[in-house]
Amino acid sequence: MILASSLLTGCEKEPQPQVDPVADNYRTFYQIFVGSFSDSSNDGIGDIRGIINRFDYLNDGDINSGKSLGIQGIWLSPIFSSPSYHKYDVSDYYSVDWRFGTEEDLKELIALCKERNVKLILDLVINHTSNSHPWFTAFKEARMKGDTENPYYDYYTCVTTAEKEGGVTYQKIAGVDCWFECNFSGDMPELNFDNPKVREEVLDIAKYYLDLGIDGFRFDAVKYIYYGNTDKSVEFWKWYMEELRAIKPDIYCVGECWSGETEILSYYTAGLNCFNFAMSQAEGVAAKAAKGSSLSNFTGYVESYQNKILEKYPEGMAMSFLTNHDMDRIAGAFVTENNMRMAANLYLLSPGSPFIYDGEEIGLRGSRGSESTDANRRLAMLWGDDDLIRDPIGSTYPQNKQITTTVAEQIEDENSLYNYYCKLISIRHRYPAIARGHYKALSGGHKNLGGFLVEYEGKGLGIFHNTSTEELSFDLAECKGLEGYTFTKLCDVIGVGTAKLEGTVLTLGPQTSVVVE
Numbered sequence: 001m002i003l004a005s006s007l008l009t010g011c012e013k014e015p016q017p018q019v020d021p022v023a024d025n026y027r028t029f030y031q032i033f034v035g036s037f038s039d040s041s042n043d044g045i046g047d048i049r050g051i052i053n054r055f056d057y058l059n060d061g062d063i064n065s066g067k068s069l070g071i072q073g074i075w076l077s078p079i080f081s082s083p084s085y086h087k088y089d090v091s092d093y094y095s096v097d098w099r100f101g102t103e104e105d106l107k108e109l110i111a112l113c114k115e116r117n118v119k120l121i122l123d124l125v126i127n128h129t130s131n132s133h134p135w136f137t138a139f140k141e142a143r144m145k146g147d148t149e150n151p152y153y154d155y156y157t158c159v160t161t162a163e164k165e166g167g168v169t170y171q172k173i174a175g176v177d178c179w180f181e182c183n184f185s186g187d188m189p190e191l192n193f194d195n196p197k198v199r200e201e202v203l204d205i206a207k208y209y210l211d212l213g214i215d216g217f218r219f220d221a222v223k224y225i226y227y228g229n230t231d232k233s234v235e236f237w238k239w240y241m242e243e244l245r246a247i248k249p250d251i252y253c254v255g256e257c258w259s260g261e262t263e264i265l266s267y268y269t270a271g272l273n274c275f276n277f278a279m280s281q282a283e284g285v286a287a288k289a290a291k292g293s294s295l296s297n298f299t300g301y302v303e304s305y306q307n308k309i310l311e312k313y314p315e316g317m318a319m320s321f322l323t324n325h326d327m328d329r330i331a332g333a334f335v336t337e338n339n340m341r342m343a344a345n346l347y348l349l350s351p352g353s354p355f356i357y358d359g360e361e362i363g364l365r366g367s368r369g370s371e372s373t374d375a376n377r378r379l380a381m382l383w384g385d386d387d388l389i390r391d392p393i394g395s396t397y398p399q400n401k402q403i404t405t406t407v408a409e410q411i412e413d414e415n416s417l418y419n420y421y422c423k424l425i426s427i428r429h430r431y432p433a434i435a436r437g438h439y440k441a442l443s444g445g446h447k448n449l450g451g452f453l454v455e456y457e458g459k460g461l462g463i464f465h466n467t468s469t470e471e472l473s474f475d476l477a478e479c480k481g482l483e484g485y486t487f488t489k490l491c492d493v494i495g496v497g498t499a500k501l502e503g504t505v506l507t508l509g510p511q512t513s514v515v516v517e
């Protein structure tokens with residue numbers, strides 16, 4: 001059973017402005033898999049106008065309304081022309097895929113985002129193109145003819161049979177000794193970034209969309225630019241980020257380097273924030289702690305990871321998330337929804353700029369399954385109204401495994417996961433320190449009790465979590481690491497149980513988190 005979470009009034013009592021005043025990049029983002037989100041044209045495929053129609057759901061312009069998720073940024077999965085449903089293989093970087101709408105629709109979405117102070121970033125896939133991109137057609141033709149004068153002759157990475165390297169995937173062009181690199185699929189040939197013309201092309205694409213009013217990008221597959229050579233890939237991103245920052249100093253970018261911590265952190269030296277993969281998935285540090293394993297593994301990780309980022313890139317941020325479109329939905333990782341709520345507390349009450357994958361806030365399910373299809377990880381949003389959005393082509397997820405509630409139902413139910421996310425996000429935004437502060441791990445004297453001292457602008461904020469299923473107490477006066485700080489106010493409580501602060505003794509109900517000052 002899920003008990004009502006109690007939400008106390010925040011410590012800041014001054015009336016807050018209607019429009020979120022945040023001007024920096026420490027924002028709570030929402031990932032939209034465009035084709036599965038909302039359909040405005042009744043063809044079953046999500047589109048840009050669908051997002052425009054759903055904007056009040058995402059951010060209604062009033063951070064105090066309590067009727068909106070209140071997200072401050074949107075990442076759109078690729079929207080450019082592409083033969084696939086997922087569009088990670090682009091055939092024209094300068095046109096919106098006709099199924100998703102038009103550039104006019106995109107401009108309208110940009111204007112709406114600006115009005116609501118929501119940053120809009122596009123998924124930019126530059127490592128590879130579609131094999132139906134005109135550049136690739138021209139490259140292939142030039143190679144087959146041996147036409148070295150053709151400007152596209154060197155647009156893609158290719159080697160001779162003798163030059164092939166292990167661990168890299170190639171495909172041969174029939175009739176000539178030319179193997180083009182294609183680590184994702186033969187349909188996705190990889191561009192040659194040693195060619196200055198290719199670098200110019202990818203810079204022009206970014207410039208075009210920045211001119212249109214886009215706030216930045218989510219960069220796909222950053223480590224594949226020079227696959228197997230991290231130094232060269234880092235050099236590329238350093239160059240690219242410097243060029244982009246010269247055009248738009250406050251640009252918001254995040255890189256996808258799906259790898260271990262050391263490799264992820266190397267891209268921070270290029271001035272590029274990257275997704276924090278260790279926080280994600282069923283066995284990630286957030287989900288594991290939420291399921292009851294030692295909380296100090298989580299708190300210690302958050303502290304050390306933030307320090308490592310700041311060492312590599314003083315303006316860097318952690319970019320936490322639980323899942324994305326390439327992973328099984330996180331709701332399936334937990335036996336009870338209370339664990340799911342705890343995982344949300346852990347990652348949304350941590351530093352930087354976190355990402356919520358659309359549908360996560362209603363507990364949407366979907367996993368690859370034995371059919372091994374990623375389409376199952378990108379199922380249609382369950383609006384519960386007349387939206388005709390359909391699951392993507394190739395999905396096989398059994399209907400009887402899906403949740404039985406919808407957005408419409410969860411909005412009306414004050415104890416729903418959706419309303420829980422709304423409250424949790426509003427708590428995150430009430431304290432600028434949560435996103436921007438410096439985190440120090442604290443132990444609560446029990447394997448499931450602990451949290452952080454968060455220092456920001458000379459003040460200390462306390463965040464504490466009880467991940468167990470019982471009530472736990474501890475004395476803040478005896479908490480190692482809190483020397484010099486006395487917390488006297490219990491500001492916000494979110495979780496399954498309640499909480500109290502009596503003198504210096506803090507008591508947290510089961511699976512509950514608090515903010516104290």
Ligand SMILES: [Ca+2]
Pocket residue numbers: 039040041042043044045046047099
């Ligand atoms: Ca549509």
Ligand SMILES: [Ca+2]
Pocket residue numbers: 127157181190191224225226227
């Ligand atoms: Ca590459």
